Amino acid sequence: MRQTRSKNVGITLFILLLLTPIYWLLNMSFKTNQEILGGLTLWPQNFTLDNYAVIFTDPSWYSGYINSMIYVSINVVITLLVALPAAYAFSRYKFLGDKHLFFWLLSNRMAPPAVFLLPFFQLYSSIGLFDTHIAVALAHCLFNVPLAVWILEGFMSGVPREYDEMAYIDGYSFPKFFVKVFLPMIRSGIGVTAFFAFMFSWVELLLARTLTSVDAQPIGAIMTRTIGASGIDWGVLAAAGSLTIIPGLLVIWFVRNHVAKGFALGRV
Protein backbone atom coordinates (compact mmCIF):
# COMPACT_ATOMS: atom_id res chain seq x y z
CA MET A 1 0.00 0.00 0.00
CA ARG A 2 2.99 2.25 0.26
CA GLN A 3 2.91 2.53 -3.50
CA THR A 4 -0.61 3.93 -3.44
CA ARG A 5 0.42 6.47 -0.88
CA SER A 6 3.40 7.73 -2.85
CA LYS A 7 1.13 7.92 -5.89
CA ASN A 8 -1.37 9.97 -3.93
CA VAL A 9 1.36 12.31 -2.74
CA GLY A 10 2.62 12.67 -6.29
CA ILE A 11 -0.73 13.49 -7.84
CA THR A 12 -1.66 15.85 -5.02
CA LEU A 13 1.60 17.70 -5.44
CA PHE A 14 1.12 17.99 -9.18
CA ILE A 15 -2.40 19.31 -8.83
CA LEU A 16 -1.33 21.81 -6.17
CA LEU A 17 1.39 23.12 -8.50
CA LEU A 18 -1.18 23.27 -11.29
CA LEU A 19 -3.57 25.30 -9.18
CA THR A 20 -1.05 27.77 -7.73
CA PRO A 21 -1.07 30.18 -10.69
CA ILE A 22 -4.86 30.08 -10.72
CA TYR A 23 -4.97 30.74 -7.00
CA TRP A 24 -2.72 33.71 -7.56
CA LEU A 25 -5.12 35.12 -10.14
CA LEU A 26 -8.10 34.62 -7.80
CA ASN A 27 -6.15 36.10 -4.92
CA MET A 28 -5.39 39.18 -6.95
CA SER A 29 -8.96 39.60 -8.11
CA PHE A 30 -10.07 40.19 -4.52
CA LYS A 31 -7.44 42.83 -3.83
CA THR A 32 -7.41 46.54 -4.41
CA ASN A 33 -4.84 47.87 -6.84
CA GLN A 34 -2.99 49.59 -4.00
CA GLU A 35 -2.52 46.28 -2.26
CA ILE A 36 -1.48 44.47 -5.45
CA LEU A 37 1.21 47.00 -6.24
CA GLY A 38 2.08 47.65 -2.59
CA GLY A 39 3.77 44.35 -1.99
CA LEU A 40 3.37 40.61 -2.01
CA THR A 41 0.51 39.27 0.12
CA LEU A 42 -0.43 35.62 0.11
CA TRP A 43 -4.12 36.35 0.63
CA PRO A 44 -6.19 39.53 0.34
CA GLN A 45 -5.68 41.78 3.37
CA ASN A 46 -8.53 44.11 2.44
CA PHE A 47 -10.98 41.73 0.83
CA THR A 48 -12.94 43.56 -1.86
CA LEU A 49 -15.49 42.68 -4.52
CA ASP A 50 -15.09 46.01 -6.30
CA ASN A 51 -13.21 44.45 -9.23
CA TYR A 52 -16.10 42.11 -9.90
CA ALA A 53 -18.59 44.93 -9.43
CA VAL A 54 -16.90 46.82 -12.26
CA ILE A 55 -17.55 43.90 -14.60
CA PHE A 56 -21.09 43.07 -13.54
CA THR A 57 -22.37 46.63 -13.66
CA ASP A 58 -20.96 47.56 -17.06
CA PRO A 59 -22.79 46.03 -20.06
CA SER A 60 -19.78 46.57 -22.31
CA TRP A 61 -17.89 44.26 -19.96
CA TYR A 62 -20.33 41.46 -19.28
CA SER A 63 -21.65 41.39 -22.86
CA GLY A 64 -18.24 39.92 -23.74
CA TYR A 65 -19.04 36.81 -21.73
CA ILE A 66 -22.48 36.59 -23.33
CA ASN A 67 -21.01 36.96 -26.82
CA SER A 68 -18.44 34.26 -26.17
CA MET A 69 -21.09 31.91 -24.78
CA ILE A 70 -23.33 32.49 -27.80
CA TYR A 71 -20.78 31.72 -30.47
CA VAL A 72 -19.38 28.76 -28.55
CA SER A 73 -22.87 27.27 -28.19
CA ILE A 74 -23.67 27.80 -31.87
CA ASN A 75 -20.36 26.21 -32.76
CA VAL A 76 -20.94 23.13 -30.58
CA VAL A 77 -24.42 22.63 -32.08
CA ILE A 78 -23.25 23.01 -35.70
CA THR A 79 -20.23 20.80 -35.06
CA LEU A 80 -22.32 17.97 -33.63
CA LEU A 81 -25.06 18.26 -36.28
CA VAL A 82 -22.72 17.89 -39.23
CA ALA A 83 -20.14 15.61 -37.61
CA LEU A 84 -22.58 12.92 -36.42
CA PRO A 85 -23.79 11.71 -39.85
CA ALA A 86 -20.31 12.07 -41.34
CA ALA A 87 -18.72 10.04 -38.56
CA TYR A 88 -21.40 7.40 -39.08
CA ALA A 89 -20.56 7.22 -42.77
CA PHE A 90 -16.84 6.88 -42.04
CA SER A 91 -17.39 4.18 -39.44
CA ARG A 92 -19.84 2.07 -41.48
CA TYR A 93 -19.13 2.47 -45.17
CA LYS A 94 -16.37 2.41 -47.69
CA PHE A 95 -16.94 5.01 -50.34
CA LEU A 96 -15.15 6.74 -53.13
CA GLY A 97 -12.27 8.77 -51.72
CA ASP A 98 -13.07 8.14 -48.08
CA LYS A 99 -9.47 7.93 -46.90
CA HIS A 100 -8.43 11.07 -48.76
CA LEU A 101 -11.44 12.92 -47.50
CA PHE A 102 -10.63 11.92 -43.93
CA PHE A 103 -7.08 13.12 -44.18
CA TRP A 104 -8.16 16.31 -45.90
CA LEU A 105 -10.56 16.97 -43.02
CA LEU A 106 -7.80 16.39 -40.50
CA SER A 107 -5.43 18.62 -42.42
CA ASN A 108 -7.73 21.53 -41.63
CA ARG A 109 -7.19 20.90 -37.96
CA MET A 110 -3.51 21.43 -38.73
CA ALA A 111 -3.86 24.75 -40.49
CA PRO A 112 -2.42 27.51 -38.31
CA PRO A 113 -5.22 30.06 -37.67
CA ALA A 114 -2.74 32.81 -38.46
CA VAL A 115 -2.73 31.58 -42.06
CA PHE A 116 -6.47 32.07 -42.45
CA LEU A 117 -6.71 35.34 -40.59
CA LEU A 118 -6.84 37.71 -43.50
CA PRO A 119 -8.84 35.56 -45.97
CA PHE A 120 -11.41 34.89 -43.26
CA PHE A 121 -11.75 38.56 -42.57
CA GLN A 122 -12.32 39.27 -46.25
CA LEU A 123 -14.61 36.30 -46.79
CA TYR A 124 -16.92 37.10 -43.90
CA SER A 125 -16.88 40.81 -44.65
CA SER A 126 -17.87 40.20 -48.25
CA ILE A 127 -20.90 38.10 -47.31
CA GLY A 128 -21.94 40.53 -44.60
CA LEU A 129 -21.28 38.29 -41.64
CA PHE A 130 -18.49 40.35 -40.12
CA ASP A 131 -19.01 41.05 -36.43
CA THR A 132 -21.72 38.42 -35.98
CA HIS A 133 -21.72 35.41 -33.68
CA ILE A 134 -22.38 33.07 -36.55
CA ALA A 135 -19.17 34.16 -38.31
CA VAL A 136 -17.01 33.17 -35.35
CA ALA A 137 -18.95 29.95 -34.88
CA LEU A 138 -18.44 29.02 -38.54
CA ALA A 139 -14.76 29.93 -38.44
CA HIS A 140 -14.23 27.74 -35.39
CA CYS A 141 -15.82 24.83 -37.26
CA LEU A 142 -12.61 24.75 -39.27
CA PHE A 143 -10.75 23.02 -36.47
CA ASN A 144 -13.64 21.60 -34.42
CA VAL A 145 -15.48 19.64 -37.11
CA PRO A 146 -12.47 17.52 -38.13
CA LEU A 147 -11.70 16.74 -34.50
CA ALA A 148 -15.36 15.89 -33.81
CA VAL A 149 -15.55 13.51 -36.78
CA TRP A 150 -12.34 11.88 -35.59
CA ILE A 151 -13.54 11.35 -32.01
CA LEU A 152 -17.08 10.29 -32.92
CA GLU A 153 -15.90 7.82 -35.54
CA GLY A 154 -13.95 6.02 -32.83
CA PHE A 155 -16.98 5.71 -30.60
CA MET A 156 -19.26 4.61 -33.45
CA SER A 157 -16.82 1.93 -34.59
CA GLY A 158 -17.21 0.46 -31.13
CA VAL A 159 -20.91 -0.26 -31.77
CA PRO A 160 -21.34 -3.55 -33.66
CA ARG A 161 -23.07 -3.44 -37.06
CA GLU A 162 -25.60 -6.01 -35.87
CA TYR A 163 -27.47 -3.28 -34.05
CA ASP A 164 -28.02 -1.40 -37.31
CA GLU A 165 -29.25 -4.52 -39.06
CA MET A 166 -31.51 -5.54 -36.20
CA ALA A 167 -33.12 -2.13 -36.20
CA TYR A 168 -33.86 -2.41 -39.93
CA ILE A 169 -35.44 -5.81 -39.44
CA ASP A 170 -37.58 -4.34 -36.67
CA GLY A 171 -38.82 -1.81 -39.21
CA TYR A 172 -36.98 1.29 -38.07
CA SER A 173 -36.33 3.85 -40.76
CA PHE A 174 -32.78 5.19 -40.89
CA PRO A 175 -33.46 8.58 -39.26
CA LYS A 176 -35.55 6.95 -36.54
CA PHE A 177 -32.89 4.31 -35.89
CA PHE A 178 -30.16 6.95 -35.82
CA VAL A 179 -31.89 9.20 -33.33
CA LYS A 180 -33.73 6.67 -31.17
CA VAL A 181 -31.32 3.75 -31.07
CA PHE A 182 -27.89 4.75 -32.22
CA LEU A 183 -27.33 8.14 -30.59
CA PRO A 184 -28.22 6.94 -27.07
CA MET A 185 -25.64 4.19 -27.47
CA ILE A 186 -22.85 6.65 -28.12
CA ARG A 187 -23.92 9.14 -25.44
CA SER A 188 -20.43 9.20 -23.94
CA GLY A 189 -18.93 9.95 -27.32
CA ILE A 190 -21.25 12.90 -27.84
CA GLY A 191 -20.38 14.17 -24.37
CA VAL A 192 -16.64 13.92 -24.98
CA THR A 193 -16.98 15.53 -28.42
CA ALA A 194 -19.05 18.39 -27.06
CA PHE A 195 -16.43 18.89 -24.37
CA PHE A 196 -13.59 19.16 -26.88
CA ALA A 197 -15.60 21.38 -29.22
CA PHE A 198 -16.51 23.67 -26.35
CA MET A 199 -12.95 23.73 -25.11
CA PHE A 200 -11.24 24.65 -28.37
CA SER A 201 -13.87 27.23 -29.28
CA TRP A 202 -13.96 28.84 -25.85
CA VAL A 203 -10.19 29.27 -25.60
CA GLU A 204 -9.55 30.49 -29.16
CA LEU A 205 -9.06 34.21 -29.49
CA LEU A 206 -7.09 35.00 -32.64
CA LEU A 207 -9.92 34.27 -35.10
CA ALA A 208 -12.66 35.42 -32.74
CA ARG A 209 -10.97 38.77 -32.28
CA THR A 210 -10.30 39.28 -35.97
CA LEU A 211 -13.86 38.52 -37.05
CA THR A 212 -15.58 40.85 -34.58
CA SER A 213 -15.49 44.49 -33.65
CA VAL A 214 -18.32 45.50 -31.31
CA ASP A 215 -21.51 43.44 -31.43
CA ALA A 216 -19.98 40.01 -31.08
CA GLN A 217 -16.71 40.86 -29.38
CA PRO A 218 -15.41 38.02 -27.19
CA ILE A 219 -14.42 38.61 -23.59
CA GLY A 220 -10.78 37.98 -24.40
CA ALA A 221 -10.68 41.02 -26.67
CA ILE A 222 -12.50 43.20 -24.15
CA MET A 223 -9.97 42.33 -21.48
CA THR A 224 -7.25 44.24 -23.30
CA ARG A 225 -8.92 47.49 -22.37
CA THR A 226 -7.77 47.14 -18.75
CA ILE A 227 -4.50 48.43 -20.12
CA GLY A 228 -5.11 52.16 -19.99
CA ALA A 229 -3.10 55.32 -20.03
CA SER A 230 -2.51 55.04 -16.30
CA GLY A 231 -1.06 51.54 -16.55
CA ILE A 232 -2.74 48.17 -16.14
CA ASP A 233 -5.79 47.80 -13.92
CA TRP A 234 -4.54 44.54 -12.40
CA GLY A 235 -7.51 43.94 -10.13
CA VAL A 236 -10.15 44.12 -12.86
CA LEU A 237 -7.94 42.14 -15.24
CA ALA A 238 -7.62 39.37 -12.65
CA ALA A 239 -11.34 39.40 -11.93
CA ALA A 240 -12.20 39.18 -15.64
CA GLY A 241 -9.73 36.33 -16.05
CA SER A 242 -11.12 34.45 -13.06
CA LEU A 243 -14.64 34.66 -14.47
CA THR A 244 -13.57 33.07 -17.76
CA ILE A 245 -12.72 29.87 -15.88
CA ILE A 246 -16.28 29.25 -14.63
CA PRO A 247 -18.01 28.10 -17.87
CA GLY A 248 -15.25 25.55 -18.46
CA LEU A 249 -15.66 24.22 -14.92
CA LEU A 250 -19.38 23.69 -15.49
CA VAL A 251 -18.80 21.82 -18.74
CA ILE A 252 -16.15 19.48 -17.35
CA TRP A 253 -18.45 18.80 -14.39
CA PHE A 254 -21.17 17.56 -16.74
CA VAL A 255 -18.93 15.31 -18.82
CA ARG A 256 -16.58 14.02 -16.11
CA ASN A 257 -18.11 10.53 -16.06
CA HIS A 258 -17.88 10.16 -19.83
CA VAL A 259 -14.20 11.02 -19.80
CA ALA A 260 -13.52 8.79 -16.81
CA LYS A 261 -15.12 5.80 -18.55
CA GLY A 262 -12.24 5.77 -20.93
CA PHE A 263 -12.36 6.28 -24.61
CA ALA A 264 -10.31 4.87 -27.40
CA LEU A 265 -10.11 7.75 -29.79
CA GLY A 266 -10.68 7.66 -33.47
CA ARG A 267 -9.52 5.24 -36.09
CA VAL A 268 -6.26 4.67 -34.31
Add this chain to the structure above:
Amino acid sequence: MQKVQNNKAWWLVLPVFLLVAFSALIPLMTVVNYSVQDIFGPGQAFYVGTEWFKEVLSNERLQDSLIRQFIFSGAVLLIQIPLGIGVALMMPKSGIKGSLCLILLAIPLLIPWNVVGTIWQIFARGDIGLFGWGINQLGIDYNYTGDTLDAWLTVLLMDVWHWTPLVALLCYSGLRAIPEAFYQAAEIDRASKWAVFRYIQLPRLKSVLIIAVLLRFMDSFMIYIEPFVLTGGGPGSSTTFLSQTLTTMAIGQFDLGRAAAFSLIYFLIVLLISWLFFTAITHADKEK
Protein backbone atom coordinates in the same frame (compact mmCIF):
# COMPACT_ATOMS: atom_id res chain seq x y z
CA MET B 1 -15.19 -3.92 -38.50
CA GLN B 2 -16.14 -5.09 -41.97
CA LYS B 3 -17.21 -2.05 -43.93
CA VAL B 4 -19.66 -2.10 -46.80
CA GLN B 5 -18.90 -0.37 -50.04
CA ASN B 6 -21.60 2.24 -50.52
CA ASN B 7 -21.11 5.49 -52.35
CA LYS B 8 -24.42 6.82 -51.06
CA ALA B 9 -22.52 7.44 -47.81
CA TRP B 10 -21.36 10.63 -49.50
CA TRP B 11 -24.75 12.13 -48.68
CA LEU B 12 -23.96 11.75 -45.00
CA VAL B 13 -20.56 13.36 -45.41
CA LEU B 14 -21.81 16.14 -47.64
CA PRO B 15 -22.68 18.65 -44.88
CA VAL B 16 -19.21 18.35 -43.37
CA PHE B 17 -17.66 18.57 -46.80
CA LEU B 18 -19.55 21.73 -47.75
CA LEU B 19 -18.97 23.41 -44.39
CA VAL B 20 -15.26 22.72 -44.29
CA ALA B 21 -14.87 23.51 -47.97
CA PHE B 22 -16.52 26.87 -47.39
CA SER B 23 -14.32 27.78 -44.45
CA ALA B 24 -11.11 26.17 -45.69
CA LEU B 25 -10.95 25.98 -49.48
CA ILE B 26 -12.07 29.53 -50.23
CA PRO B 27 -9.60 31.13 -47.79
CA LEU B 28 -6.86 28.78 -48.94
CA MET B 29 -7.45 29.77 -52.56
CA THR B 30 -7.27 33.41 -51.52
CA VAL B 31 -3.92 32.76 -49.91
CA VAL B 32 -2.63 30.95 -52.98
CA ASN B 33 -3.85 33.84 -55.12
CA TYR B 34 -2.01 36.39 -52.99
CA SER B 35 1.16 34.38 -52.87
CA VAL B 36 1.86 34.80 -56.57
CA GLN B 37 1.03 38.50 -56.79
CA ASP B 38 2.44 41.79 -55.67
CA ILE B 39 -0.42 43.86 -54.31
CA PHE B 40 -0.18 47.63 -54.03
CA GLY B 41 -3.83 48.35 -53.48
CA PRO B 42 -7.30 47.45 -54.75
CA GLY B 43 -7.03 46.57 -58.42
CA GLN B 44 -3.29 47.08 -58.50
CA ALA B 45 -1.77 43.66 -58.45
CA PHE B 46 0.96 42.14 -60.54
CA TYR B 47 1.72 38.54 -61.17
CA VAL B 48 5.14 37.73 -59.77
CA GLY B 49 5.20 33.95 -59.94
CA THR B 50 7.35 32.21 -57.36
CA GLU B 51 9.20 35.38 -56.40
CA TRP B 52 7.73 35.55 -52.89
CA PHE B 53 8.46 31.93 -52.18
CA LYS B 54 12.11 32.37 -53.09
CA GLU B 55 12.36 35.44 -50.95
CA VAL B 56 10.60 33.93 -47.95
CA LEU B 57 12.75 30.82 -48.02
CA SER B 58 15.92 32.90 -47.91
CA ASN B 59 14.62 35.40 -45.36
CA GLU B 60 16.78 35.17 -42.25
CA ARG B 61 14.17 36.40 -39.81
CA LEU B 62 11.83 33.66 -40.91
CA GLN B 63 14.49 31.00 -40.81
CA ASP B 64 15.34 32.05 -37.27
CA SER B 65 11.76 31.89 -36.11
CA LEU B 66 11.35 28.52 -37.83
CA ILE B 67 14.34 27.14 -35.93
CA ARG B 68 13.04 28.61 -32.67
CA GLN B 69 9.70 27.00 -33.44
CA PHE B 70 11.20 23.55 -33.95
CA ILE B 71 13.25 23.74 -30.76
CA PHE B 72 10.21 24.88 -28.83
CA SER B 73 7.88 22.19 -30.21
CA GLY B 74 10.55 19.56 -29.60
CA ALA B 75 11.02 20.65 -25.99
CA VAL B 76 7.25 20.71 -25.50
CA LEU B 77 6.86 17.12 -26.69
CA LEU B 78 9.90 15.85 -24.75
CA ILE B 79 8.60 17.24 -21.47
CA GLN B 80 4.84 16.95 -21.77
CA ILE B 81 4.47 13.41 -23.09
CA PRO B 82 6.48 11.60 -20.34
CA LEU B 83 5.12 13.91 -17.65
CA GLY B 84 1.55 13.37 -18.87
CA ILE B 85 1.96 9.59 -18.81
CA GLY B 86 3.40 9.80 -15.31
CA VAL B 87 0.51 11.88 -14.06
CA ALA B 88 -2.05 9.56 -15.67
CA LEU B 89 -0.42 6.56 -13.95
CA MET B 90 -0.62 8.30 -10.58
CA MET B 91 -4.28 9.25 -10.85
CA PRO B 92 -6.79 7.33 -8.70
CA LYS B 93 -8.56 4.70 -10.77
CA SER B 94 -12.14 5.55 -9.94
CA GLY B 95 -14.55 7.01 -7.44
CA ILE B 96 -14.97 10.55 -6.25
CA LYS B 97 -11.21 11.08 -6.00
CA GLY B 98 -10.79 10.11 -9.63
CA SER B 99 -13.50 12.55 -10.74
CA LEU B 100 -12.03 15.30 -8.62
CA CYS B 101 -8.57 14.82 -10.11
CA LEU B 102 -10.08 14.85 -13.58
CA ILE B 103 -11.89 18.13 -13.02
CA LEU B 104 -8.94 19.86 -11.37
CA LEU B 105 -6.58 18.66 -14.08
CA ALA B 106 -8.84 19.96 -16.83
CA ILE B 107 -8.98 23.51 -15.48
CA PRO B 108 -5.90 24.87 -17.31
CA LEU B 109 -7.28 23.49 -20.58
CA LEU B 110 -10.48 25.46 -20.28
CA ILE B 111 -8.96 28.85 -19.67
CA PRO B 112 -8.94 31.15 -22.71
CA TRP B 113 -5.43 31.40 -24.11
CA ASN B 114 -5.04 35.09 -23.55
CA VAL B 115 -6.00 34.58 -19.89
CA VAL B 116 -3.35 31.86 -19.67
CA GLY B 117 -0.88 34.47 -20.86
CA THR B 118 -2.22 36.97 -18.36
CA ILE B 119 -2.01 34.49 -15.48
CA TRP B 120 1.65 33.85 -16.18
CA GLN B 121 2.38 37.45 -16.91
CA ILE B 122 1.28 38.19 -13.35
CA PHE B 123 2.53 35.00 -11.73
CA ALA B 124 6.07 35.26 -13.09
CA ARG B 125 6.62 38.92 -12.28
CA GLY B 126 9.32 39.62 -9.75
CA ASP B 127 7.35 42.26 -7.86
CA ILE B 128 3.73 41.08 -7.73
CA GLY B 129 3.94 37.45 -8.82
CA LEU B 130 4.44 34.54 -6.47
CA PHE B 131 6.63 32.58 -8.89
CA GLY B 132 8.97 35.37 -9.94
CA TRP B 133 9.20 36.60 -6.38
CA GLY B 134 9.92 33.10 -5.06
CA ILE B 135 12.70 32.47 -7.59
CA ASN B 136 14.27 35.80 -6.77
CA GLN B 137 14.04 35.00 -3.04
CA LEU B 138 16.06 31.84 -3.72
CA GLY B 139 18.88 34.08 -4.82
CA ILE B 140 18.49 33.37 -8.52
CA ASP B 141 18.38 36.43 -10.69
CA TYR B 142 15.22 35.95 -12.70
CA ASN B 143 13.49 38.45 -14.93
CA TYR B 144 11.43 37.23 -17.84
CA THR B 145 10.98 40.63 -19.42
CA GLY B 146 14.69 41.32 -19.61
CA ASP B 147 16.56 38.06 -19.91
CA THR B 148 16.33 36.00 -23.10
CA LEU B 149 16.74 32.60 -21.50
CA ASP B 150 14.36 33.40 -18.64
CA ALA B 151 11.72 34.50 -21.13
CA TRP B 152 12.08 31.34 -23.18
CA LEU B 153 11.95 29.11 -20.11
CA THR B 154 8.90 30.95 -18.81
CA VAL B 155 7.04 30.41 -22.10
CA LEU B 156 8.01 26.74 -22.00
CA LEU B 157 6.94 26.39 -18.36
CA MET B 158 3.64 28.07 -19.19
CA ASP B 159 3.02 25.65 -22.04
CA VAL B 160 3.89 22.67 -19.84
CA TRP B 161 1.48 23.98 -17.21
CA HIS B 162 -1.18 24.60 -19.82
CA TRP B 163 -1.06 21.41 -21.89
CA THR B 164 0.39 18.55 -19.81
CA PRO B 165 -3.13 17.99 -18.43
CA LEU B 166 -4.38 17.20 -21.96
CA VAL B 167 -1.78 14.46 -22.37
CA ALA B 168 -2.62 13.21 -18.87
CA LEU B 169 -6.37 13.15 -19.58
CA LEU B 170 -5.95 11.29 -22.88
CA CYS B 171 -3.61 8.74 -21.27
CA TYR B 172 -5.95 8.40 -18.30
CA SER B 173 -8.87 7.42 -20.50
CA GLY B 174 -6.57 5.12 -22.46
CA LEU B 175 -5.55 3.39 -19.23
CA ARG B 176 -9.18 3.00 -18.14
CA ALA B 177 -9.84 1.07 -21.36
CA ILE B 178 -7.40 -1.72 -20.34
CA PRO B 179 -9.34 -4.74 -19.02
CA GLU B 180 -8.62 -5.71 -15.42
CA ALA B 181 -7.80 -9.27 -16.56
CA PHE B 182 -4.53 -8.03 -18.07
CA TYR B 183 -3.32 -6.85 -14.67
CA GLN B 184 -4.43 -10.06 -12.98
CA ALA B 185 -2.48 -12.11 -15.48
CA ALA B 186 0.56 -9.95 -14.87
CA GLU B 187 0.20 -10.47 -11.15
CA ILE B 188 0.13 -14.24 -11.55
CA ASP B 189 3.29 -13.99 -13.63
CA ARG B 190 4.79 -11.81 -10.89
CA ALA B 191 5.62 -9.18 -13.44
CA SER B 192 7.52 -6.20 -12.09
CA LYS B 193 5.94 -2.77 -12.15
CA TRP B 194 8.20 -1.80 -15.00
CA ALA B 195 7.23 -4.89 -16.98
CA VAL B 196 3.55 -4.11 -16.47
CA PHE B 197 4.13 -0.62 -17.77
CA ARG B 198 6.37 -1.66 -20.65
CA TYR B 199 4.42 -4.65 -21.92
CA ILE B 200 0.81 -3.97 -20.92
CA GLN B 201 0.15 -0.29 -20.39
CA LEU B 202 2.45 1.30 -22.96
CA PRO B 203 1.33 -0.81 -25.96
CA ARG B 204 -2.29 -0.14 -25.05
CA LEU B 205 -1.60 3.56 -24.73
CA LYS B 206 -0.06 3.70 -28.17
CA SER B 207 -3.11 4.93 -30.02
CA VAL B 208 -3.92 7.62 -27.46
CA LEU B 209 -0.31 8.68 -27.36
CA ILE B 210 -0.21 9.15 -31.11
CA ILE B 211 -3.18 11.48 -30.83
CA ALA B 212 -1.56 13.29 -27.93
CA VAL B 213 1.69 13.75 -29.84
CA LEU B 214 -0.18 14.86 -32.96
CA LEU B 215 -2.37 17.37 -31.13
CA ARG B 216 0.51 18.72 -29.07
CA PHE B 217 2.74 19.03 -32.10
CA MET B 218 0.13 20.83 -34.19
CA ASP B 219 -0.92 23.18 -31.43
CA SER B 220 2.55 24.01 -30.15
CA PHE B 221 3.56 24.71 -33.73
CA MET B 222 0.74 27.25 -34.01
CA ILE B 223 1.22 28.85 -30.60
CA TYR B 224 0.50 32.56 -30.75
CA ILE B 225 -1.66 34.20 -28.13
CA GLU B 226 0.06 32.95 -24.98
CA PRO B 227 3.62 34.13 -25.68
CA PHE B 228 2.22 37.26 -27.30
CA VAL B 229 0.49 38.24 -24.05
CA LEU B 230 3.30 37.01 -21.80
CA THR B 231 6.40 38.41 -23.48
CA GLY B 232 5.19 40.08 -26.68
CA GLY B 233 7.77 37.96 -28.48
CA GLY B 234 10.69 39.52 -26.69
CA PRO B 235 13.13 40.30 -25.36
CA GLY B 236 14.50 40.90 -28.82
CA SER B 237 12.88 38.12 -30.79
CA SER B 238 13.75 35.28 -28.44
CA THR B 239 10.15 34.12 -28.03
CA THR B 240 8.78 35.17 -31.40
CA PHE B 241 7.39 31.99 -32.91
CA LEU B 242 6.17 31.36 -36.43
CA SER B 243 2.56 32.46 -36.01
CA GLN B 244 3.61 35.75 -34.54
CA THR B 245 6.10 36.48 -37.30
CA LEU B 246 3.37 35.69 -39.80
CA THR B 247 0.71 37.80 -38.11
CA THR B 248 3.04 40.76 -37.84
CA MET B 249 3.77 40.46 -41.53
CA ALA B 250 0.16 40.04 -42.68
CA ILE B 251 -1.69 42.43 -40.37
CA GLY B 252 1.05 44.69 -39.06
CA GLN B 253 2.94 45.41 -42.26
CA PHE B 254 0.10 44.40 -44.60
CA ASP B 255 2.67 42.60 -46.69
CA LEU B 256 0.15 40.32 -48.37
CA GLY B 257 2.19 38.54 -51.00
CA ARG B 258 5.07 37.65 -48.74
CA ALA B 259 2.74 36.69 -45.88
CA ALA B 260 0.71 34.44 -48.16
CA ALA B 261 3.78 32.65 -49.48
CA PHE B 262 4.97 32.25 -45.91
CA SER B 263 1.54 30.92 -44.88
CA LEU B 264 1.64 28.22 -47.51
CA ILE B 265 5.14 27.10 -46.56
CA TYR B 266 4.12 27.10 -42.91
CA PHE B 267 1.00 25.05 -43.65
CA LEU B 268 2.98 22.59 -45.76
CA ILE B 269 5.50 21.99 -42.97
CA VAL B 270 2.74 21.17 -40.47
CA LEU B 271 0.98 19.06 -43.07
CA LEU B 272 4.12 17.12 -43.94
CA ILE B 273 5.03 16.29 -40.36
CA SER B 274 1.45 15.42 -39.47
CA TRP B 275 1.23 13.23 -42.55
CA LEU B 276 4.27 11.31 -41.31
CA PHE B 277 2.48 10.75 -38.01
CA PHE B 278 -0.67 9.76 -39.83
CA THR B 279 1.07 7.11 -41.94
CA ALA B 280 2.64 5.81 -38.74
CA ILE B 281 -0.90 5.43 -37.37
CA THR B 282 -2.29 3.56 -40.37
CA HIS B 283 0.74 1.29 -40.37
CA ALA B 284 0.15 0.50 -36.73
CA ASP B 285 -3.44 -0.31 -37.65
CA LYS B 286 -2.44 -2.77 -40.34
CA GLU B 287 -0.17 -4.63 -37.97
CA LYS B 288 -3.02 -5.37 -35.61
